[in-house]
Amino acid sequence: MNFIFRFIVSFSLLISLAANAVDDQAAVQLRKQLDAMASLQGDFAQTLFDQKGKKQDESKGTFIMQRPGKFYWDTKSPAPQLLISNQKTIWLYDPDLQTVNVRPFSDDLQKTPTLLLTADVESLRKHFSIKRSEQANKAEKFTLTPKVTEGLFQQLTLVFLDGLLIEFNIQDTLGQITQIVLSNQKRNQPVDEKLFNFVPPAGVDIIKNQ
Secondary structure, three states: OHHHHOOOOOOOOOOOOOOOHHHHHHHHHHHHHHHOOOEEEEEEEEEEEOOOOOEEEEEEEEEEEEOOOEEEEEEEEOOOEEEEEEOOEEEEEEOOOOEEEEEEOOOOOOOOHHHHHHOOHHHHHHHEEEEEEEOOOOOEEEEEEEOOOOOOEEEEEEEEEOOEEEEEEEEEOOOOEEEEEEEEEEEOOOOOHHHHOOOOOOOOEEEEOO
8 A cells, every 4th residue: 555655746726727728627527526426435446557567466445435535445455454534634554564654634635546536626626637538338537637747646547437436547657557446336325434533553553754
């Protein structure tokens, strides 16, 4: 899950509204998709490919996301790991290592893919150029490209089908792609708020990152 903290970038303002007219329309469509998704939960399968398309790593687990900024990302295989945010603090718990990394929640929209999905879409539009395309299966694909190039995050794609997010892919500047496929999704179901507040187990090492 090291990729979670790999995608950091700053932002810039829109230079020309006319030049971004197509992007603005795509942002409106993306906002409609995400605004209809106050919360989402289900299973995920995550695969990391190198620049040649060779599989490097894969993991599976369950997730819960609630806008804005709350998520519960529970990796179950090949090794357990838990990533939690309550929009103030982010915890990364590794049961095997008996460690908890704790850091403040950041407004950097590209720090994690889950933050991208739980962020306000108007903020996304300030940070990204957004393109929309329709796939053969009627799925909607949104491609988000940073407006600055200083970060490690090169491109993000979100794929929706019948109003549900089914896949998102992240490409870094090394050409590596992290593909996350979602399944068994449930949208706007009741969520226990306690899940977003992590209490470290007794005896674990707590590492604070500022």
